Amino acid sequence: MHRPHLPRALSLVAALAALAACRPSPTGPRAGLVGAVPPVVRAAGPSTAVAGHPVAITPALWRDFQPVSPADGKPLIVVVRVAATDGATLPPAVTADSVWVILGDQAWSAAVVEEQPRAATGAELTVVARGGPKWAPGSRVDVVLRLRTNGGTPVYVGAPNQAIARTD
Numbered sequence: 001m002h003r004p005h006l007p008r009a010l011s012l013v014a015a016l017a018a019l020a021a022c023r024p025s026p027t028g029p030r031a032g033l034v035g036a037v038p039p040v041v042r043a044a045g046p047s048t049a050v051a052g053h054p055v056a057i058t059p060a061l062w063r064d065f066q067p068v069s070p071a072d073g074k075p076l077i078v079v080v081r082v083a084a085t086d087g088a089t090l091p092p093a094v095t096a097d098s099v100w101v102i103l104g105d106q107a108w109s110a111a112v113v114e115e116q117p118r119a120a121t122g123a124e125l126t127v128v129a130r131g132g133p134k135w136a137p138g139s140r141v142d143v144v145l146r147l148r149t150n151g152g153t154p155v156y157v158g159a160p161n162q163a164i165a166r167t168d
Helices: 008-022
Strands: 032-034 048-050 053-064 077-084 094-103 106-111 124-129 140-149 155-167
Touching: 048 140, 048 155, 053 140, 077 094, 077 140, 094 124
Parallel strands: 053 155
Antiparallel strands: 032 106, 048 053, 053 077, 077 124, 094 106, 094 140, 140 155
């Protein structure tokens, strides 16, 4: 059976397109383990103002070790809830685009996704990042989320000393 081969030029174009798709966004962190954490991320406090309201985050981090998982467990998942600490409604213009999870001198950064639509009240925003490192359950990490309003200047808010949970 004769199989036609793609011309070299087409193969090169496909390879370059695939490589370009893997490049990090110029406005977001490089996905995966990162060497140096930007100083603005390290300096993030437990609250910040967004759209005129103070906000804080509540992260949940876990690794799945249920029987359907690989023997060494599935990669880290982080879910971050953002809420105004004054009880105000978060405007739809408030979005999150990136998360950093920091373990000592190691850090994982990733884009976040709002997987579920916001409640009609808009009281909080919940985002998810999947595919993190396989750090040990029980490890204590710092979580920092980058928020924006209408694509404007980013603000960073953190939650220090969070435990990575384990599901069995």
